[in-house]
Amino acid sequence: ELEPYQHYMQKEIFEQPRALSDTLTDVLEISPELFGDGAYSTFKAIDSLLILACGTSYYSALVAKYWIESLAKIPVQVEIASEYRYRDSVPNPRALVITVSQSGETADTLAALRHAKSLGHQHTLSICNVATSTLVRECRHSYITRAGVEIGVASTKAFTTQLAAFFLLTLALAQTKGVLSEAQINEHLQALRHIPSAVQAVLALEPQIISWADDFARMDNALFLGRGMHYPIALEGALKLKEISYIHAEAYPAGELKHGPLALVTSQMPVVVVAPNDALLEKLKSNMQEVRARGGVLYVLADANTHIHSDKGLHAIRMPEHSGPLSPILHVIPLQLLAYHTALGKGTDVDKPRNLAKSVTVE
Numbered sequence: 001e002l003e004p005y006q007h008y009m010q011k012e013i014f015e016q017p018r019a020l021s022d023t024l025t026d027v028l029e030i031s032p033e034l035f036g037d038g039a040y041s042t043f044k045a046i047d048s049l050l051i052l053a054c055g056t057s058y059y060s061a062l063v064a065k066y067w068i069e070s071l072a073k074i075p076v077q078v079e080i081a082s083e084y085r086y087r088d089s090v091p092n093p094r095a096l097v098i099t100v101s102q103s104g105e106t107a108d109t110l111a112a113l114r115h116a117k118s119l120g121h122q123h124t125l126s127i128c129n130v131a132t133s134t135l136v137r138e139c140r141h142s143y144i145t146r147a148g149v150e151i152g153v154a155s156t157k158a159f160t161t162q163l164a165a166f167f168l169l170t171l172a173l174a175q176t177k178g179v180l181s182e183a184q185i186n187e188h189l190q191a192l193r194h195i196p197s198a199v200q201a202v203l204a205l206e207p208q209i210i211s212w213a214d215d216f217a218r219m220d221n222a223l224f225l226g227r228g229m230h231y232p233i234a235l236e237g238a239l240k241l242k243e244i245s246y247i248h249a250e251a252y253p254a255g256e257l258k259h260g261p262l263a264l265v266t267s268q269m270p271v272v273v274v275a276p277n278d279a280l281l282e283k284l285k286s287n288m289q290e291v292r293a294r295g296g297v298l299y300v301l302a303d304a305n306t307h308i309h310s311d312k313g314l315h316a317i318r319m320p321e322h323s324g325p326l327s328p329i330l331h332v333i334p335l336q337l338l339a340y341h342t343a344l345g346k347g348t349d350v351d352k353p354r355n356l357a358k359s360v361t362v363e
């Protein structure tokens with residue numbers, strides 16, 4: 001069943017157009033009921049969101065925070081499950097507690113949910129890839145992603161389908177709160193429906209990513225930069241690279257460069273920049289200049305219709321099209337491929353990286 005792929009991770013990266021369209025098949029229109037019976041009254045009752053998760057699922061929640069605050073105008077707090085479960089927090093009974101998980105069995109995420117309930121939280125929702133999981137059973141509402149079974153330890157298709165589910169949630173919340181018109185909601189839904197074919201076009205960039213991976217396989221460190229909703233994508237790119245290629249990688253919001261990490265930049269520290277064509281592009285360009293001026297080598301995922309070209313010390317790959325708020329779903333794909341091909345170059349065990357388990361069911 002692996003044919004024609006060499007690894008499950010590779011298969012799962014290339015399955016993403018299918019996983020995304022399956023996750024959207026039953027969505028005829030935006031409505032709170034996509035999240036289960038009674039979700040309308042829950043969405044009406046809540047005044048904020050508290051999202052709890054681990055690892056890659058946590059990064060999808062970080063992207064969701066940007067979407068939900070900007071489009072649905074609801075305040076969102078995102079917290080790592082293992083932190084939340086053990087700290088004294090101030091519960092807001094009007095918050096909707098959302099847990100996100102591929103497996104639905106991650107020990108810390110389950111414990112965080114139970115902790116939230118013990119503090120009096122009653123509004124709960126899960127975004128999960130396994131309909132029969134403990135997490136789904138223990139949450140009042142849910143959205144089941146249809147990534148299909150994910151075997152590679154490094155999560156790929158689960159992440160992008162979580163993002164699709166979060167975008168649906170964003171639109172359903174905006175609808176319930178009356179902050180977007182039906183026409184605006186439909187426009188966003190159309191853009192989401194186009195995402196599977198947009199992802200397909202991004203996958204065709206693989207040969208260019210392979211040439212980047214040849215460079216990365218010879219490095220010991222890498223830095224990933226992004227701004228706004230692409231900062232979590234930089235975090236996810238760094239996590240993928242460290243997990244499967246064992247290269248030390250860190251991600252920063254690009255505006256933080258000057259506050260420390262710029263000291264690390266040398267010709268031996270490749271800097272990956274997630275550079276969508278958004279309001280922050282000009283700021284990002286000046287961050288890139290700061291890296292080049294110090295001899296750093298940039299690997300830039302430039303958006304369609306931006307004027308960033310390959311040059312001395314700058315390798316640019318141009319994304320096929322621009323997707324507005326959905327652009328994180330597209331920009332993560334080349335980063336998954338970069339980690340995969342770098343790991344191939346290093347000869348590591350891609351599907352079963354050392355020391356890691358697919359599902360972390362113990363603390």
Ligand code: F6R
Pocket residue numbers: 054055056057058100101102103104105106109153154155156239240243358359360
């Ligand atoms: C990274 C990865 C992990 C998981 C994390 C949460 O590639 O796979 O960081 O995302 O262990 O797992 P789930 O989503 O099953 O709760």
